[in-house]
Amino acid sequence: MTIEEQAERIWPILILCARHQQILSYSTLERLTGVHRHLQANALGKIYAFCKKHHYPPLTAIVVNEGEGIPGHLYTPEIGHFEDQCRAFVFDWFKLDRPAASNFGH
Numbered sequence: 001m002t003i004e005e006q007a008e009r010i011w012p013i014l015i016l017c018a019r020h021q022q023i024l025s026y027s028t029l030e031r032l033t034g035v036h037r038h039l040q041a042n043a044l045g046k047i048y049a050f051c052k053k054h055h056y057p058p059l060t061a062i063v064v065n066e067g068e069g070i071p072g073h074l075y076t077p078e079i080g081h082f083e084d085q086c087r088a089f090v091f092d093w094f095k096l097d098r099p100a101a102s103n104f105g106h
Contacts, residue, residue: 004101006035006043007050014047014059015093023085025066041072046104056096057087 026037061084
């Protein structure tokens with residue numbers, strides 16, 4: 001599975017969790033998608049870049065490290081990670097068309 005296909009697989013899980021104002025751990029995301037937690041960084045990076053390109057809140061802010069309760073070291077908060085999570089929670093993700101793997105390309 002390509003990184004873009006991983007991002008496509010992860011996307012609906014993230015928007016559903018955001019809709020329900022749920023934080024998601026990397027290990028839970030792994031169980032839900034089959035994408036190993038140590039390989040999620042690239043796919044989450046693609047999702048982050050997609051959100052930034054389209055001026056959406058950083059959806060990846062809701063995925064956190066279980067031990068620390070904050071996003072991983074590759075996540076760069078736009079405001080602060082709690083504020084980014086709030087922005088992701090209140091955004092209407094369901095009004096968007098579901099992106100295909102090709103939308104997460106370069």
